[in-house]
Amino acid sequence: xxxxxxxxxxxxxxxxxxxxxxxxxxxxxxxxxxxxxxxxxxxxxxxxxxxxxxxxxxxxxxxxxxxxxxxxxxxxxxxxxxxxxxxxxxxxxxxxxxxxxxxxxxxxxxxxxxxxxxxxxxxxxxx
Numbered sequence: 835x836x837x838x839x840x841x842x843x844x845x846x847x848x849x850x851x852x853x854x855x856x857x858x859x860x861x862x863x864x865x866x867x868x869x870x871x872x873x874x875x876x877x878x879x880x881x882x883x884x885x886x887x888x889x890x891x892x893x894x895x896x897x898x899x900x901x902x903x904x905x906x907x908x909x910x911x912x913x914x915x916x917x918x919x920x921x922x923x924x925x926x927x928x929x930x931x932x933x934x935x936x937x938x939x940x941x942x943x944x945x946x947x948x949x950x951x952x953x954x955x956x957x958x959x960x961x
Contacts, residue, residue: 846952854915
């Protein structure tokens, strides 16, 4: 298990506003992980775990326009940022589930860092 439980984490994404999620990606033994290279972060949101519909995708190897992933060798925090322009494209209101995985390229090890539910709240100010 990574820095905290991979269950029960809720995200509220406000449509049309910048959204930032920062997680602590400690190693399974609780030590600081060196994120210098060889790691890939992926996250998907869906209406349900069994759904083929994808609401949003985050991939540190190929970030979508309006989605940024930041991490470094000296800090175990990983920050995901959705721009206001990106969240404005999300349908609202809606809710679903997500999880985030870390893949180590040298070993192929895949760890689930976080999972939970999300909701996108509608925006009324559109100027």
